[in-house]
Amino acid sequence: MNSHAGDCRDLSPLPECPERDWARRAIALLQGDARRSADTHLVKPVFSGLERISIYLKDESTHPTGSLKHRLARSLVLYGICNGQIMEGTTLVEASSGSTAVSEAYFARLLNLPFIAVMPRSTSRQKISDIEGMGGRCHFVESSGEVYAAAQAIAEETNGHYLDQFTFAERATDWRGNNNIAESIFAQMEHEEHPVPDWVVMSAGTGGTSATLGRYIRYKNLKTRLCVVDVEYSAFFDCYKTGDRNVTCGKGSRIEGIGRPRVEPSFMPNVVDHMIRIPDVASIAAMQVLSSRLFRKVGGSTGTNFFGTCWIASHMREAGREGSLVSIICDSGERYSETYYNNDWLAEQGFDPAPWKAAIEAFLDGGALILPE
Structure with a gap:
């Protein structure tokens, strides 16, 4: 049930919607990055x-x-915020072979959000280091075919948001x-x-x-x-x-x-x-x-x-x-x-x-x- 719902006869004060304040600040930060890069x-x-x-x-x-994935990561995070799926404190989760997760870790740090990347063990050590250096955490699976289910499960366990680049890449970008x-x-x-x-x-x-x-x-x-x-x-x-x-x-x-x-x-x-x-x-x-x-x-x-x-x-x-x-x-x-x-x-x-x-x-x-x- 929507916590802001009210009966039309209810004359109590209108809600402050504090989550919208966070979203506006977050979007401003993302827009600033877009202008610069x-x-x-x-x-x-x-x-x-x-x-x-x-x-x-x-x-x-x-x-x-x-990398090229900087554009995609920004679009995916913006897409999640505008859809009301990413809020203050939301854990971001992604299935990625590396570069997308590096970029998403950057934006998670920009917005002070936890980030977990699910990736094959074969991912290059440098990409892993880059993700961890930005405060992200890496969860490893044995093969690339296992990343989808693992990422979805972690998002559910943490009550987080699965960014899911493989599904939303084509629609998150204008x-x-x-x-x-x-x-x-x-x-x-x-x-x-x-x-x-x-x-x-x-x-x-x-x-x-x-x-x-x-x-x-x-x-x-x-x-x-x-x-x-x-x-x-x-x-x-x-x-x-x-x-x-x-x-x-x-x-x-x-x-x-x-x-x-x-x-x-x-x-x-x-x-x-x-x-x-x-x-x-x-x-x-x-x-x-x-x-x-x-x-x-x-x-x-x-x-x-x-x-x-x-x-x-x-x-x-x-x-x-x-x-x-x-x-x-x-x-x-x-x-x-x-x-x-x-x-x-x-x-x-x-x-x-x-x-x-x-x-x-x-x-x-x-x-x-x-x-x-």
Whole structure:
């Protein structure tokens, strides 16, 4: 029963609604963060072999929490507050492979709320340290498929709020604008030689960013198309190919932050124009190539994005087309010193990125994109 309900004949004083005072203060703090950090750089690397095709990379690693997930975390917390599900003292709970939880821990600390992240034991040590450094607590499960039920159970036990990025990512973000990532990209592209990109290339974790990009492109009636790049151990590509949202994958993705064992509710295949699936070793190789060309390390999901961008560019160049392509730097590679940048770990996973790196380097310098067998 609503504690503020009253009979129409009741002339007692109207309620003060103190929880609304907290919500207004919390929203003001979130809005302040958005003003300071929402617009990130659009980087334009120069590749000598792509004279007629310009590649742009939206650098989301410059957010205060170091990743693309900073936008999502802020939106999810704001969504919960505006829906009356997050109040003063509410424990926030999330199922996350790392970056989303890092960002949510940041916002929980900003609002002085407890935070618990449920994640696989394989999550990088640096991400765990970042979460704990912001006052969050980590709860570990053995596989990525176990995170959902564990997070829901912890939220119920603590009388908290399960942020549930995999369900609410596509609806917590205002895809029509409000300085979302799509609006920011197209505004920054306005004065470039080819201001309307031929393609935007993005990998999928929750599916929320690809949903925002695809919807915004259609809403603005742009000729731009959206290509989503999936990884080896993920259900998204098979869903796109078959139309079956019930497909699953028995193994967890080795590329942190993207690929899922099930088709997440936020994945919207109908706004995707094309989808490809690439080997994990291609993501690692592309990550290493791009890091060397940018003179700083990027993460594995950025490698997935970059390989997909090169693949699209190779088709454009072969067809004699010119234009622009946009993709995203999801996060910095500094979080993966023990995995993607560790030769022993790569060997344990059976990765030999050398032939893939050679193929990508040759392509960027003007050769054909000839992939290893």
